[in-house]
Amino acid sequence: MATHRDTLQHLFVTGLMNLHAVEKQALSIITPQAARLEHYPEVADRLRLHIDETHAQIARLDELLAGLDTGGSFLKDAALSLSGGMAAMMHSVAGDEILKNSFANYAFEHFEIAAYRASLVLAEDGGFTQATGLLQQSLREEESMAQWIGESLPAVTRRYASLYAEQGAAQAKM
Numbered sequence: 001m002a003t004h005r006d007t008l009q010h011l012f013v014t015g016l017m018n019l020h021a022v023e024k025q026a027l028s029i030i031t032p033q034a035a036r037l038e039h040y041p042e043v044a045d046r047l048r049l050h051i052d053e054t055h056a057q058i059a060r061l062d063e064l065l066a067g068l069d070t071g072g073s074f075l076k077d078a079a080l081s082l083s084g085g086m087a088a089m090m091h092s093v094a095g096d097e098i099l100k101n102s103f104a105n106y107a108f109e110h111f112e113i114a115a116y117r118a119s120l121v122l123a124e125d126g127g128f129t130q131a132t133g134l135l136q137q138s139l140r141e142e143e144s145m146a147q148w149i150g151e152s153l154p155a156v157t158r159r160y161a162s163l164y165a166e167q168g169a170a171q172a173k174m
Contacts, residue, residue: 008126013068015119016131020061022112026054029108033101039163040098040156046148053141060134067130098160102153109146116142 002010030047037044116139123131 005126008122009068009128012119012122012126012128012131013065013070015115015122016061016065016068017070019112019115019119020058020065022115023054023058023061026108026112027051027058030054030105033105037098040159043098043102043152043156046145046152050141050145053145057138057141060138064131064134096160098156102149102156106146106149106153109142109149112142113139113146 031051034044034047034051116135120132120135123135
């Protein structure tokens with residue numbers, strides 16, 4: 001019979017593996033966006049910064065998983081990366097792609113925030129103190145990105161509306 005600590009470790013490891021896959025999915029979503037942005041250089045710059053942060057988050061998760069004698073789940077990583085790529089592709093055909101991407105990115109950042117917070121609870125309750133600093137660093141990065149998206153949405157929306165009025169939907173979208 002599994003002990004409470006064994007159960008917490010299992011849940012913690014599963015959560016870390018899920019986070020790893022979610023971060024891979026984030027890369028598959030935001031990397032194509034950053035490459036396609038023409039009329040929104042401030043968004044492209046912030047996405048590129050967050051791509052770098054996401055690579056660092058994956059490295060932190062790899063470190064934590066290695067310390068627990070496991071690694072990321074190839075199947076979860078691949079499945080979520082594929083779904084992220086499909087979502088990015090679906091938005092790319094929309095006339096208001098920049099807006100749809102902004103909404104989706106804002107929601108996705110909050111999903112990641114919730115996942116990191118839950119992992120921190122499991123780390124605390126399970127006594128995985130070596131993990132808390134790394135998880136808190138990633139959480140702060142996700143919170144910062146979500147805040148930036150929320151604060152920049154009015155300017156992005158106004159820029160989109162202005163470009164749309166001047167050039168039409170095809171030119172305003174990215």
